[in-house]
Amino acid sequence: MTAPAIAARGVSKSFGGVKALTGASIAVARGSVHALVGENGAGKSTLIKILGGRIAADEGSVETAGPSLRIGTVFQELTLLPYMTVAENLLLGREPRGRLGLIDRAAMPRLAEAELAGLGITHIDPRALAADISLAERQIIEIARVIMARPQVLLLDEATSALVEREVAWLFGQIRALRDAGVAIVFTSHRWGEITSIADEITIFRNGSDVGTFTTIGEDEAITLMTGQALETIFPARFAPSSGPVLLSLRGARAEGTAPLDLDLRAGEILGIGGLAGHGHRALFFGLFGAPGFREGRIEREGRPVRITAPWDAIRAGIALVPEDRKSEGLFLPLSVRDNFTLPILRQLSRFGILRLGAEHATVAESIRRLAVRTPSAQQPVGALSGGNQQKVLLGRWLLTRSRILLLYDVTRGVDVATKHEIYELIAGLAREGYAILFYSSDAEELAHLCHRVKVMRRGAFVAELPADALSAEAIVAAAMRESGQTETPHAA
Amino acid sequence: MRTLTVDTRRILYAIAAAIGLFVVGEMAHPGFLSGPSVASILVIASFVGLVAAGQCFVILIGGIDLSVPWVMNAAAILLTTTSLGKNTGAPEAIAAALGMGVAVGVANGIGIALFGIPAVVMTLAANGIVEGLTLGLSGGFTCSSCSSYAPPLIQTLAHGSLLGIPDALWLWAFVTALVSGALAVTRFGRATYALGTNPLAATLAGIDARRMTILLYALCGGFAALGGIMLVGFGGQASLGLGDPYLFTSIAAVVIGGVNILGGRGNYLGVAAGAVSLTVLVSVLLALSMPDYVRSIAYGVVILALLLAYGRENER
């Protein structure tokens, strides 16, 4: 075997005491596509950043075939500059020069247009601001920018998360062409079908290190390796939904970028919402929580119409939202575990606006125990806890509000397997107690195993409802991806 | 040993700086640390401290209030012209001055929270508006009632003492207890820190960010007016530009008191210590008969030195 184009050997990395990688190794040959698979938080993104030279490893080394190897990275978080044009973004750092060595701004759109056309992209206007194009288009531009720099090693971290089938096919065409030209490609994805269709080699990650590299491997075996246990044991045992009363109904509720939506959520059931990122799930969940509220339509709480125009309306109506991005939307990282737990229930814990600290202390201690939050004390800044424990604090906050309707928006993202398991058990337990749970996840497997039924969203509308007996990850993905020859973007004017 | 939090250590730094400066003053000018000398320095510091209390509230949510100088000035002239130097009109005059400050603060808060105007722009414009109105209505402080004195009641509050401690310090101690307590153990305090740490998450946790923002700017306006009232009580008459030095000093006191200019972190005890530090610094330089420009430079250097020290803390 020839020397690899790029290899990581025994790489470790910690962030603020939390180990992201422990002794991970991979080797990628020229002209091959290497997929990294593993749970969220298994260390794939960290390894990609280390391979790309964005961050330095604490231990171990990265070896490359040459000192001046060109490495291009498509990051999971988009890096397009919003108030610069597509052309300015594409050509950043290699702008065409005109007279006096100055950048020829007038030539940039034409140059960008030509380069995009060379990659088969003709539908994105290089004169538009990056902020004005759709999420999928931004991801495509992000990929195009990296490819245009002619990398010898191409690192793609979740580069397909916002793309539909046709766009994924375009990307894979590009990847195959680059591979045939001798580029070494590293690739992460959550979609198993994509991985098997493009990868020459698959390395499986668990808890920050590689646990095996394969040329072919079945999905079940891969999942067992990724999680350290068989799929069945991660998820709680299935149980029938108690056919309780309908706690929450939507009738023709329309948020920005969605169609009018109808929905009934019963006590004791976990209703899953599936579909690809950027297809209106967020607008649905945040609309129910009044942030911002729906533009039209009705929300009924146990048959009675309620007005929800702000989060406090939702909280008063007994609705809780656990958002996906706990760092920016959920938690107050520098503030204590205590402060994070009790913010929405301070009214109950105070008299004339003054906090009853004893009662608060007891409440927080009880929550820490109930959710098994691993923290040295209630005074600890919540940012010092691990991702899983942070998520428990956030969930615990909303359980304290005694809301009976829980909107859980991708709550297991970036959480380790053990904690995931605990969160699943918790959710199932809550449903058995009679909570009504609306559950969105970007992980179809999770939806299929945890929910009693799943509604699939595409372009802002419900396009399918899968009952318990028809539930599978494949069925959810198939419903989400089914093309219908309509327009590309849900909110094109 | 229990490790101290970063916030606690910053407060200790600010207090240590104040004490250190007192000691330097005593060495440079024996008698600096005598009771009357310390008391008079603290009284001056209390004016800064009152204004900085308001500034602290808005900086805790990542805002800033540049309208402080003319709110103080307007409060001062409003107090003297409505009371005409008589105790009988004092309550109404105080209410009018404080009400004016709160009203300007509410307007600031509305502009920032409801119309999305950047705090720097809104409060800068408000300062101009209050300045123009104050100057215009008072004919540039030339009106017949403009030369009135502050009511004796207020003058006593600024100059008198109770149990050997100046009244102004009793007031400041009361305000310190109130503000620190409000920030530490009330719903209002928790909401303030939450909003300053992460406005989106605070909104999603049910906090009415707009109402809180308006409330905090209203408090800031009220405290600036209170500062103006005390200052005119201390000086006797309202003078043009009386509030000008307090814009810079109030922000500086808040910042060296360990409050993060981006919001979310800090405590009024540190701010009070910051107000004392800045005032002692000026007094020391005066005692050393340093010219004005040295004071100005020393101010800047001390602020930068403390900020760089705090910055190191963050890198841990």
Place this chain on the structure above:
Amino acid sequence: MQPDAAALPRGSRLGHAIGQNIGLILAGAILALAVAGFLLVYSIEQHRLPGNFELTSTVNNAIPLVFAAVGQSFVVLTRGIDLSVGGVVDLANALAAVTMGKSLGGALLWSAVILAVGAACGLVNGLLVAFGRLQPIVVTLATLSIYQGLAIRVLPAPGGAIPPAYTNLLVNPNAPWALVYIGLLVLAWAGFRRSRTGVDLYAIGNDEASARALGVNVLRTKIIAYMLDGALAAAAGLFLAASATAGDATTGNSYTLTSIVAVVLGGVSLFGGRGSAAGAIAGAFITTLIVNILFFSHVNPLYQSFYEGVFLIVAVVLGGAIGGAIRRRR
């Protein structure tokens, strides 16, 4: 990917141009209104249109603010703010008054030195912001105090002298020659906008973390921005000294706040990454014209700052609303 012509409407070039320069267009509109307002008030009052004298004095009054505002815009584009502008203007003004003496040659030589001092002041700000990782607002608040102190040290009482030839060169009272400097400033800006540093400046203001990930040298770019800002603030101080034909270490104080006002009126976003020097120049002229309009409409000068404050709020709120509406329509 297959082009999907029917489904993918493309904005017209004009549409893009309007959407991307909305701040500048609004600033231009406000400037046009201000000019019209001035012409109206002036002609009603004086029964004739303003002539060469009025044009010259308006340009000469505006030019220090033009330079200070363009300097401020460099820093604001990086999502910073510079409160020390006033201190640098003071320092340059004071230095000019004590050093220039009688000859034009000496004055020009000292001008170069003073511009370098301004750049050095900016360098200190830039180093503290970039390497000290302190917030621009507190750094420049502290250095404002330091620079003001230095200015008073240099020139304790108003005085000194500026050679008349220097005044004639910078702010000729007989004809609006100072427009030449504004023209040069615009040219220099156009060049800067087309340089590596110019592009990087916008990238940082758009999203500093992304810019860093894309290989932009954030530290270097920020330091350059603060240095250019300092040099332009010093230039403002020179123009101010030339106008007054003497120095005063405190007249520059107001430029901290007026430069921010001019930048905001000129459509430069205080959140960074959007706006241009052309906007800042327009903003500086708007600010100057408002003062003229108030003067000629016989508004009680004591109320001047009231009207300026009201105007600022109205302009920002209306500008935001119109800009938002246009962006949404597209």
